[in-house]
Amino acid sequence: MISIAVFVMLFAPLCVIAYGKNLREVVLLNLDYGTFETYLQISYALCLVYNIAINLFPIIAIMEGLRKRYAPKRTSMRAHDLLS
Numbered sequence: 457m458i459s460i461a462v463f464v465m466l467f468a469p470l471c472v473i474a475y476g477k478n479l480r481e482v483v484l485l486n487l488d489y490g491t492f493e494t495y496l497q498i499s500y501a502l503c504l505v506y507n508i509a510i511n512l513f514p515i516i517a518i519m520e521g522l523r524k525r526y527a528p529k530r531t532s533m534r535a536h537d538l539l540s
Contacts, residue, residue, distance in 0.1 A: 484497050
């Protein structure tokens with residue numbers, strides 16, 4: 457476990473030293489341009505787009521639960537109640 461922690465702590469500084477000033481914030485932009493790299497970047501972008509729905513699902517479920525719990529109770533109105 458400690459070896460994994462040491463590897464993770466040393467990996468980022470080694471990458472910064474290797475790339476120098478050419479290091480970009482998005483790791484995929486550091487790749488050379490080619491067919492595989494382009495495919496990889498497009499795949500990553502699509503994963504981010506489709507991941508939005510997965511991330512929003514728990515939020516929507518929580519909001520629906522709160523709405524059901526705290527929303528005022530509605531009484532059913534019939535058409536003849538509205539006309540009289």
